[in-house]
Amino acid sequence: MVGVNGSGKTTTTGKLAAMWKAQGKRPVLAACDTFRAAACEQLKIWGERTDCPVIASQHGADPASVAFDACSAAVARGHDIVLIDTAGRQHTAVGLMNELEKIQRVIGRACPGAPHHCWLVVDGSTGTNALQQAREFSKYVPLNGLCLTKLDGTSKGGVVVAIHDELKLPIRYIGLGEGVDDLQPFDCDLFAQALFSDENLG
Numbered sequence: 158m159v160g161v162n163g164s165g166k167t168t169t170t171g172k173l174a175a176m177w178k179a180q181g182k183r184p185v186l187a188a189c190d191t192f193r194a195a196a197c198e199q200l201k202i203w204g205e206r207t208d209c210p211v212i213a214s215q216h217g218a219d220p221a222s223v224a225f226d227a228c229s230a231a232v233a234r235g236h237d238i239v240l241i242d243t244a245g246r247q248h249t250a251v252g253l254m255n256e257l258e259k260i261q262r263v264i265g266r267a268c269p270g271a272p273h274h275c276w277l278v279v280d281g282s283t284g285t286n287a288l289q290q291a292r293e294f295s296k297y298v299p300l301n302g303l304c305l306t307k308l309d310g311t312s313k314g315g316v317v318v319a320i321h322d323e324l325k326l327p328i329r330y331i332g333l334g335e336g337v338d339d340l341q342p343f344d345c346d347l348f349a350q351a352l353f354s355d356e357n358l359g
Contacts, residue, residue, distance in 0.1 A: 159257060159298060160278035161290055162245030165306035167196060169278050169332055170242040171203025172340035178207050183236040187227030188213035189220040189260065190244035200242055206337060210236075220244065220256060221263040228267035239264075241272070248293035257298050276302040276329060281314035291320045300324070306332035309339070315352055 158166045167190065174184045186204050188211055190196035197213045204211035212227035224241050231239045243260065246253035264271040275298045279287045294300060303326050305314045317328055328343040 158241060158276055158278055158304070159243050159294055159300075160245060161247055161280075164245065164278045164280045164283075165304075165332060166190075166245065166278045167199050167203070167242050168335065169304050169306060169330070169340065170200065170240045171207065172332065172337060173330070174203060174209045174240055175207045175337045176340060177238055178209060182238050184209045184238040184240055185227055185231040185234075185236045186211045187224050187239055187241040189223045189227075189241050191216060191218045191220050191223065192244050196242070196244070221259045224260045225263045225267050228264045228271060232268055239268070239271075248290045254293070254297045257294075261298055272299070274302060275300050276304050277326070278304045278306060279314070279317065279320070281305050281308045281331075283316065285316055285319070287316045288319050288323065291324055291326065295324055295326075300326055302327055302329040304328075304330045304332065305343075308332060309334040314348075318352075 158170050160166050170186060174186055177184050186200055186209055188197040188200045191214060201211050212223060212230055214223045220243065228239050261272060277291055277294050277300050303317055303320060305317055305328060308314055308331055320326055321328065330340050331343055333339045333341060
């Protein structure tokens with residue numbers, strides 16, 4: 158899970174864990190946001206809520222090392238999904254974007270073929286700047302999906318249409334609130350209806 162600061166990566170990660178756990182999967186959460194003070198604790202709360210293990214390290218640790226440990230542990234213990242919650246970063250911060258490339262390389266050593274998915278989390282209220290975010294993130298990591306968050310307010314998230322049109326990224330899930338069940342698979346017809354109506358997706 159990648160994206161800029163405040164886009165909702167950690168919350169989306171937790172919701173995905175809950176959804177897949179309910180489907181009989183065995184997710185592992187990797188707390189690779191080692192810079193934001195509350196990020197690890199927030200993910201641990203989601204781990205407790207969903208009864209999923211969380212692999213974490215101390216504040217300021219190398220995120221790639223945490224990701225490697227999580228993937229190695231998942232393989233060793235027979236888990237089938239690793240959700241990697243990365244730190245928010247502005248798409249203009251080259252050093253931090255290079256860090257994502259490092260995470261990508263490292264987890265491929267622990268689990269051949271990983272990352273199998275790399276999803277950009279986009280705040281539905283961001284507007285056209287989200288398209289530039291998607292362009293820049295796609296230069297560093299192999300994006301193959303979008304998660305659109307914070308559609309429980311007045312935001313309609315129409316910018317994802319432009320992102321999909323230019324980068325051909327499928328919209329995987331939309332977030333409609335803070336609750337554990339407030340994540341829905343993307344429905345094109347429902348989204349189009351909401352986009353052109355006076356009502357939001359809730």
